[in-house]
Amino acid sequence: MKINWFKYSAPMSFYPLAGKLIPLFWIAAIMLILGGLYWGFFKTADILNDQKQYYRIIYVHVASAWMAMWLYAVMVFWAMLGLIFNTRLSYMLASATAVTGTVMTIIALATGAIWGKTSWGTYWDWDPKLTTFLILLFVYIGYIALQSAIDDVRRSDKASALLALVGLALVPIIYYAVNCPDPTQCASLHQESSLKRVESNILIGMLVTTLGFWMYSFATTLMRARIIVLERERSTTWVSNLPEISLAETSNSKIEARTETRS
Amino acid sequence: MTSAFGTILKRDLLLALRRRSEIFTVLFFFIVVISLFPLGVGTEEKILQQMAPGVVWIAALLASTLALDRLFSADYEDGTLEKIVLSPSSLSMSVFAKILAHWLLTGLPLVLISPLLGLFYHLPMDSIFVMMFVLFIGTPVLSMLGAIAAALTLGLRGGGVLVSLLVLPLYIPVLVYGAGAISTSMITGVSIEPYVLLLLAFSLLSIVFSPWVTAAALKISLE
Numbered sequence: 001m002k003i004n005w006f007k008y009s010a011p012m013s014f015y016p017l018a019g020k021l022i023p024l025f026w027i028a029a030i031m032l033i034l035g036g037l038y039w040g041f042f043k044t045a046d047i048l049n050d051q052k053q054y055y056r057i058i059y060v061h062v063a064s065a066w067m068a069m070w071l072y073a074v075m076v077f078w079a080m081l082g083l084i085f086n087t088r089l090s091y092m093l094a095s096a097t098a099v100t101g102t103v104m105t106i107i108a109l110a111t112g113a114i115w116g117k118t119s120w121g122t123y124w125d126w127d128p129k130l131t132t133f134l135i136l137l138f139v140y141i142g143y144i145a146l147q148s149a150i151d152d153v154r155r156s157d158k159a160s161a162l163l164a165l166v167g168l169a170l171v172p173i174i175y176y177a178v179n180c181p182d183p184t185q186c187a188s189l190h191q192e193s194s195l196k197r198v199e200s201n202i203l204i205g206m207l208v209t210t211l212g213f214w215m216y217s218f219a220t221t222l223m224r225a226r227i228i229v230l231e232r233e234r235s236t237t238w239v240s241n242l243p244e245i246s247l248a249e250t251s252n253s254k255i256e257a258r259t260e261t262r263s
Numbered sequence: 264m265t266s267a268f269g270t271i272l273k274r275d276l277l278l279a280l281r282r283r284s285e286i287f288t289v290l291f292f293f294i295v296v297i298s299l300f301p302l303g304v305g306t307e308e309k310i311l312q313q314m315a316p317g318v319v320w321i322a323a324l325l326a327s328t329l330a331l332d333r334l335f336s337a338d339y340e341d342g343t344l345e346k347i348v349l350s351p352s353s354l355s356m357s358v359f360a361k362i363l364a365h366w367l368l369t370g371l372p373l374v375l376i377s378p379l380l381g382l383f384y385h386l387p388m389d390s391i392f393v394m395m396f397v398l399f400i401g402t403p404v405l406s407m408l409g410a411i412a413a414a415l416t417l418g419l420r421g422g423g424v425l426v427s428l429l430v431l432p433l434y435i436p437v438l439v440y441g442a443g444a445i446s447t448s449m450i451t452g453v454s455i456e457p458y459v460l461l462l463l464a465f466s467l468l469s470i471v472f473s474p475w476v477t478a479a480a481l482k483i484s485l486e
Contacts, residue, residue: 138432145428149419158483159415163429166411166476170433173465177436 009087011229012238018222025219032212036063040205054118057111058202063210064107067217068136071101075143076168079161089225091157092232094164095147096224100217102140109133131178139167153232267352268360275364289330290372296322297380308385315384316445319394320401320438323373327405328427330369331413334361335481339417348485358481359474362410370402386449393448393455397462401441404465407473408433414480436465 008014040059075097082090112130113123124130143160150156233239240246279286300318301311338344338361347357377398381391412430416422444458 135432135435138428142429142432145425146415149416149421149425155483155486158486159480162476162480162483163412163415166433169472170436174433174435177439 006085006087009085009089011089011092011233012236014089015226015229015242018226022219022222022226025215025222029212029215029219032208032215034212036205036208036210036212039208040202043201043205054115057115059205059209061108061111061115062206063213064104064111065133066210067213068101068104068108068133070214071097071104071217072136072140072168072171075101076164079164082157083161083165088157088232089229091161092225092228093221094161095144095157096221096228097217098140098143098147099224100220102137102144103220104213104217105133105137105140109137128175128178128180132175135174135178136171139171143167267350268356271347271357271360272364275361276367279364279368285333286368286372289326289369290376292329293322293326293373294376294380296325298383301383311384312386312449313446315381315386315390316394316442317438318384319377319380319398319445320442323398323402324405324431324434324438325427326373327369327402327409328430329423330365331409331426331430332423334365334410334413335417336413336422344417344481345485348481354478354481355474358410358414358477359470362406362474362477365410366403366406370406373402374398386445390445390448394445397441397444397459400459400462400466401437404437404462404469405434407469410473410477411480414477414484417481417484437462440465 008017037059041056075094078090078094078097081087082094109130112133116125116130117123143164146163147156147160150159230239230245297318300314304310304314335344338347348354350357374395377394378391381394386394409426409430412426412433415429416425419425440458440461444455444462447453447455447458
């Protein structure tokens with residue numbers, strides 16, 4: 001059987017598919033996030049004393065931090081596919097992912113600041129992980145800024161895709177530079193990732209909320225991609241034949257007709 | 264291929280020498296920024312020595328991003344850049360020549376003036392030599408990475424600010440190790456070799472890859 005790999009790379013067939021998937025992802029996101037938070041808040045063993053209960057922000061903090069990094073990889077993946085196959089939809093998905101990634105980075109930074117104040121006694125510290133996330137935010141913002149600065153759609157897609165690739169190549173170097181400013185020794189306030197040592201109930205809560213955040217990212221990215229599709233393909237017949245568009249247009253023309261008769 | 268490289272290099276240097284003020288603008292920007300810091304934070308010798316490495320590097324980063332605007336824009340406006348892109352010789356080599364000329368005109372003067380600024384900050388003689396050396400091997404990275412951003416933002420409204428936004432976060436490794444080397448040189452008994460080796464590695468990596476990426480970016484921008 002021959003599979004048509006590119007069937008859904010056409011905006012025309014992607015648009016209705018995304019429309020069908022978005023509610024599913026929203027339901028999954030809400031259920032997983034609520035479930036994960038419930039499990040994390042009420043079903044974890046009380047091994048810590050009352051003063052340390054603030055650790056429960058971990059469910060939002062870790063989930064958003066993981067998604068922020070993962071979405072950058074997803075964005076670069078779509079940008080790369082766009083450069084290789086020259087498919088319009090890949091670029092649209094890349095730019096839709098960038099915004100959700102930025103939001104996740106900001107959530108991770110904000111929850112980290114709140115947690116840091118209670119645990120380390122400071123909102124901000126020039127700790128390697130904090131600095132890395134700040135730089136990740138700058139890279140996301142640079143990508144979005146470049147994309148919105150170029151009016152020509154083709155050029156803006158390709159230029160920002162190339163920038164995303166350059167960013168990907170440099171992010172590891174920047175990461176090590178801020179992680180280890182003195183090449184002879186390294187130290188940081190953040191503890192190292194220690195997933196294996198996390199209590200299993202906490203781990204379940206964390207993984208489930210992360211999955212929920214992931215579903216949320218799918219939903220928002222697809223929603224944004226649908227809007228970009230409409231915006232870029234507005235002159236095509238399939239867009240003007242869409243029920244929601246033709247409805248809006250008829251009501252618009254009705255309003256116009258009414259205003260015309262009044263004047 | 265080499266002849267195109269030589270021709271473009273010679274042409275860019277000649278053009279810049281005919282309009283010398285542009286070289287001096289960047290240089291004086293660097294000097295002014297560095298001299299403003301002591302006025303803002305106080306002139307105590309200890310504070311100045313501690314700040315000097317970071318201040319010098321940040322001034323160098325800002326000066327080089329300011330200068331990036333001129334790397335391709337004049338050639339873009341009068342159509343020379345399209346000729347270069349269309350010519351049969353390798354675009355990466357031509358771009359490399361342009362970046363090299365740009366570094367000779369905006370990076371090298373900063374390196375040469377830096378000892379004087381070291382005196383402003385009461386740096387010891389050894390550290391001044393270290394500063395010159397790390398600026399010498401670090402500033403090419405700034406021109407190389409900056410060229411990519413300059414090519415991507417070619418001919419855009421407000422391109423100058425956008426270039427800074429894109430490129431400054433990418434300069435962080437150079438800033439960290441460049442300033443680190445100068446700070447370490449003021450502590451006796453600690454080797455600055457790891458810093459120098461890392462900076463050299465960045466330099467070589469950027470020289471190998473950046474002309475190639477910049478050429479791709481130029482093709483996208485001129486499409």
